[in-house]
Amino acid sequence: MKAPAAAAAAVGNRAGGVDPSIPRFKCQECHRALVVVGVDSFADKLPAQATSGTHASSVHGSIMGASRMDNSYVVLSKQNKSHGHGIPPRPPSAAAPHIEPNQPTRAMEGSYIVLPPAAASIYKTSTSEGGGAQLPPPSINSSSLLPGNSFHSNVTVLKRAFEIATSQTQVEQPMCLDCMRLLSDKMDKEIEDVNADIKAYEVCLQHLEQESHTVLSDAGFQKEKLKIEEEEKKLNAAIEEAEKQYSEISSEMKDLEIKSKKFEELEERYWHEFNSFQFQLTSHQEERDAILAKIEVSQVHLELLKRTNVLNDAFYISHDGVIGTINNFRLGRLPNVQVEWDEINAAWGQAALLLHTMAQYFTPKFEYRIKIHPMGSYPRVTDIHKNTYELFGPVNLFWSTRFDKAMTWFLTCLQDFAEFAISLDKENNVPPEKSLKLPYKIDGDKVGSHTIFLSFNKVENWTKALKYTLCNLKWVLYWFIGNTSFAPPSGSLCAAQSSKR
Numbered sequence: 001m002k003a004p005a006a007a008a009a010a011v012g013n014r015a016g017g018v019d020p021s022i023p024r025f026k027c028q029e030c031h032r033a034l035v036v037v038g039v040d041s042f043a044d045k046l047p048a049q050a051t052s053g054t055h056a057s058s059v060h061g062s063i064m065g066a067s068r069m070d071n072s073y074v075v076l077s078k079q080n081k082s083h084g085h086g087i088p089p090r091p092p093s094a095a096a097p098h099i100e101p102n103q104p105t106r107a108m109e110g111s112y113i114v115l116p117p118a119a120a121s122i123y124k125t126s127t128s129e130g131g132g133a134q135l136p137p138p139s140i141n142s143s144s145l146l147p148g149n150s151f152h153s154n155v156t157v158l159k160r161a162f163e164i165a166t167s168q169t170q171v172e173q174p175m176c177l178d179c180m181r182l183l184s185d186k187m188d189k190e191i192e193d194v195n196a197d198i199k200a201y202e203v204c205l206q207h208l209e210q211e212s213h214t215v216l217s218d219a220g221f222q223k224e225k226l227k228i229e230e231e232e233k234k235l236n237a238a239i240e241e242a243e244k245q246y247s248e249i250s251s252e253m254k255d256l257e258i259k260s261k262k263f264e265e266l267e268e269r270y271w272h273e274f275n276s277f278q279f280q281l282t283s284h285q286e287e288r289d290a291i292l293a294k295i296e297v298s299q300v301h302l303e304l305l306k307r308t309n310v311l312n313d314a315f316y317i318s319h320d321g322v323i324g325t326i327n328n329f330r331l332g333r334l335p336n337v338q339v340e341w342d343e344i345n346a347a348w349g350q351a352a353l354l355l356h357t358m359a360q361y362f363t364p365k366f367e368y369r370i371k372i373h374p375m376g377s378y379p380r381v382t383d384i385h386k387n388t389y390e391l392f393g394p395v396n397l398f399w400s401t402r403f404d405k406a407m408t409w410f411l412t413c414l415q416d417f418a419e420f421a422i423s424l425d426k427e428n429n430v431p432p433e434k435s436l437k438l439p440y441k442i443d444g445d446k447v448g449s450h451t452i453f454l455s456f457n458k459v460e461n462w463t464k465a466l467k468y469t470l471c472n473l474k475w476v477l478y479w480f481i482g483n484t485s486f487a488p489p490s491g492s493l494c495a496a497q498s499s500k501r
Contacts, residue, residue, distance in 0.1 A: 025162075028172030029179035309481035315354045317474040322460070324467035326350045331470060332463030345377040345392040351473060352379035352391060352410070358480050359417055366420045370413040381409045397454060404453040408445045411452060414472060415442040421479050436479040440468040447472070 025034040162173040316327050323330045329347035333339040353374035359366055371382040379391040389406035418438050425435040440448040450465040
């Protein structure tokens with residue numbers, strides 16, 4: 001059965017509308033509507049004389065072959081070839097089946113339900129052409145199949161036919177033609193598979209029937225039985241041995257599991273200790289790096305301190321024009337520049353402290369014959385004869401013998417220390433160009449070409465001699481700084497600080 005909606009609509013238009021009392025059928029596969037057309041349920045709309053002919057009613061979309069019907073079809077009884085009043089005309093596709101020109105046909109009188117052989121076998125029917133079965137019971141005549149009298153009985157037969165087809169074919173009925181074809185193809189494929197299996201089974205059965213079977217005698221049977229029993233004993237022994245080995249292996253596995261747990265505990269403890277040690281090692285490395293950094297900084301400071309001498313900072317020797325200075329104390333005076341004796345005495349005190357400190361550092365290697373006594377602003381000098389002279393003023397410009405002798409012995413001590421420094425450079429294989437050499441020659445009371453005496457001398461010449469003396473003292477200081485790592489005694493530093501005051 002098919003269900004084209006356009007055909008149903010066309011039929012409804014020609015008939016003036018489909019009767020709502022006519023039952024609606026659906027395809028059980030695609031669920032499309034199947035409409036019964038060409039049947040009217042009202043008997044009064046039919047002509048009374050319409051008794052001889054039959055009017056074909058069919059389910060919309062049914063197809064009947066010219067010589068046979070392939071599947072299940074329903075054909076209701078024909079009443080009259082001419083349409084009565086109120087009976088809708090049958091559609092061209094369903095009014096009559098397509099008949100080949102050269103194929104004989106046979107009119108079908110009455111109602112027919114054409115079923116598959118399995119469904120048709122349950123009825124007492126006579127076989128008709130086209131593979132169908134005539135189903136109306138003997139008690140029903142043609143007059144009982146009229147639309148006005150037996151429409152509901154015909155619908156009941158149609159429903160019953162669908163139920164029987166469903167129970168016998170195990171396929172829900174009714175079905176449209178497309179779904180029936182799909183189902184038919186599927187069943188053909190299954191039939192082919194079953195036939196192939198049957199052929200394979202038959203081939204196997206033939207092979208088995210053709211094989212020859214030898215029957216053992218009693219002795220052979222006993223022999224085979226003994227062999228089987230021996231093999232069974234061997235297999236049982238092997239099974240027992242395997243079970244024994246299994247039990248041994250199981251016990252070994254338990255021991256290994258215990259050892260494995262112990263090893264896991266040891267490993268966990270090891271990793272805990274390793275992490276703790278790694279943390280401690282990292283901490284120690286950080287501390288070590290910090291200490292090394294501090295050591296490096298300290299070494300840099302040490303090298304800087306090694307290149308720094310306290311004497312260079314404690315005794316700053318310079319000049320103020322013609323007048324030489326030490327720690328900003330002027331040593332000398334000019335006619336137009338009057339310097340107080342307190343400042344000159346302080347300058348002599350600083351110079352005496354510096355020379356005494358350098359000579360004292362190399363004692364006893366340096367023969368310190370002439371003693372310098374730094375006493376702040378009142379220094380004194382002791383000669384080789386143990387005579388002491390004052391190296392401070394004020395003094396009489398025309399008669400200052402003790403002051404002149406003190407200054408002369410100071411020059412002699414400075415010259416002795418310079419000669420000691422030159423001899424020490426020779427011992428250390430210092431090249432002559434790098435050895436100490438005083439810029440101004442000292443000869444007795446003279447420095448350069450000027451005498452250091454104040455008596456009967458010009459103030460300008462005396463001031464120049466003092467300036468040259470401080471210049472020689474500065475060169476000796478530089479040599480001392482380059483050849484020693486001097487750390488002065490606390491007493492000397494205190495004396496130097498008190499001199500500055």
